[in-house]
Amino acid sequence: MPATVVVGLQWGDEGKGKTTDLLGESVSMVVRYQGGDNAGHTVVLGDETFKLHLVPSGILHPHITPVIGSGVVVNPAVLLDEMAALEARGVSTARLRVSAQAHLIMPYHVALDSAMEARLAEGGIGTTHRGIGPAYADRAWRTGLRVEDLLDPDGLRLRLERLLPGKNAILAAYGAEPFELEPLHAAAVRHGEALRPFVADTFWLVQDALARGEHVLLEGAQGTLLDLDHGTYPYVTSSNPVAGGACTGGGIGPLQVDEVLGIMKAYTTRVGSGPFPTELDDGIGRSMRERGREFGATTGRPRRCGWFDAVPLRYAVAVNSATSIMLNKIDILSGLDEVLVCVAYEVDGERIASWPVAADALARVRPVYRRFPGWHEELADVRRTEELPGNARRYVDALEEMAGVPISIISVGPERTQTIERRARPRRDVAGRVA
């Protein structure tokens, strides 16, 4: 029952879309386990670029069942738009399955996300304004609506009658407009009719696939440092992108996971507010943004860019039990005389090598850098480790050493083919032995 979890080791946007698409050849099912349409997965296939927010990237492989697990928050209007856009480009969405238990992002969640951010102004999280936080908050408050509610118009009306006055009171407190029940209900029922054929008990879909011995891939959105528990709180998203989230949100037991592939870029980016010790405000940061096309796939916001930070790397490898790493976008660093990696922090005159999870503490650290000689060759056509320029190879080896687990795949461009399969990925059996 092989299951692979694909998880971001940084602040999201590590290139997980390419990874799941790349591994797609060998899997029968791709399960998205958390987040919502705050995510944006970009997949390049030949001349076509697909930007996916909710639909798992596996949709582009006809043999894969793409599944939206119960840990995802689903905006039904966004999902239906995305499905229609895929169909318009000749990609069938007939195989897509959506968990009946996934929570809904309702229009009042989107309005509340924006209203709360506006109220916080400077102190805001810099959310994607997609209603993610308010939808997960409703789930925890036990006042959320789930995909299954869309299929029961009468029950949905009752629930909305009970819920809406409370939602409108909160919106009013933030100075936002109230919502009326009838149009909300009518739209939700319409969405339910359209989604009905796709709604399933995805827990058993996943379990049955594993029982048949099929290879299931669980795909996380965002990244470890944006995790609600393990990230730079409060500058985080409202779910658990870490590999543990694959169990709760994907519907799989911890011992059913036999591989965790951590994804990281050769440098660091962050979108939204919050501390970022290696951030570069200079020409190098701008060049990373331009060369790496570092603009948010969902909001179009320019991503903050900086050197690779090895301090949270060990932490991310540990919290996810990463068995190996895919290193993306090393091609973007070509042309630099020197490449820096942060190997420790200085705080109040003291050097620390461990990751201070508290955002306030992280905001006060100064990065301590190790300098590597750069390389000027373009890497887009490299397909084997030995073809990498010596300095690039030394950089990869150093990152691998710092991570403590092998870098099994290196990506040198957005296309599926622009990939170096470095060595066989180690697999674990359920007893933790590396096969």
Ligand code: IMP
């Ligand atoms: P939210 O998930 O929209 O609530 O946003 C919370 C924080 O997570 C903000 O800093 C966002 O910029 C960040 N965030 C959410 N989704 C992504 C993503 O897919 N990539 C990078 N950052 C993200």
